Amino acid sequence: MLGEGILLILILIGVLGHSNILAASACVLLVMKLSNLSHYFDLISRRGLEVGLLFLMLSVLVPFASDEMNFKDMLRGIFSWPGFFCAVGGAIATYMNGAGLSMLKVQPELMTGLVVGAIVGIVVFKGVPVGPLMSAGLAAFFMQIFNFIKG
Template identity: 30%
Template sequence: MNEPVLFLLLLLALGFLAKNKSLIVAIVVLLAIKLVGLDQKVLPIIQSKGINWGVTVITIAVLAPIASGEIGFRQLVGSLQSLSAWVALASGIFVALIAKNGVTLLANDPHMTAALAFGTILAVSLFHGVAVGPLIGAGIAYTVIKMVEYF
């Protein structure tokens, strides 16, 4: 058995132990791609485009209430009358800016991907986190690295 399959099986076991369906599905899909023999063609595409696809799917999910009519201008204006909405607005801006720097870091320093991916896997499998971590994690890492370089 080769190392990638063994590693994925170990992560699959972690996924089952943590009862994390997203991690289980992701690993099963990756194992299926490898077992069918499409890994040389498909995995590079997933690796290079997957984050963008994921961001697109998340964006669609976030915008779905607008498309369905559940959220309109009235709700937007009404929500901005509370402090928590302004905190959410600022948080959204902050996270988007941090994530932008994460893309830069991952593009310029690809070896960081392994550490970030492992951190995300640990958080998802052991702490029931959500797998948006690599991009945000890279953004935070970029910010910390730049701060350290500055001082």
């Protein structure tokens, strides 16, 4: 019963915060739970991130597949200052995502904090929840800084 209540609260937060992704995700899980499809939760938990990242990567690569971007555009996107900074940002983000994944494997209970932070980011800052790995990567980075300062 607690799970249904939390999902209803998340639906409400998603609707009030204008986050269709949060509301839809909570709705899908609530419908699955109420229709005795909760045995698929483990599958979603294990493979959902991979499927989500697959669709995210597909959406990013569409301009290449649809010929919306030519070779000159690609070179400009790599050999310009903004392109360079994007490449550096991509490398750092990928590294941090790996650190976040490692942290969540060791301490899966920290996912609760990531969910709360994502909800605050969606509702208060009108952010887009593209994935918990970057959030976990930033959290791992902050924890390393905290531990370094703490001694």
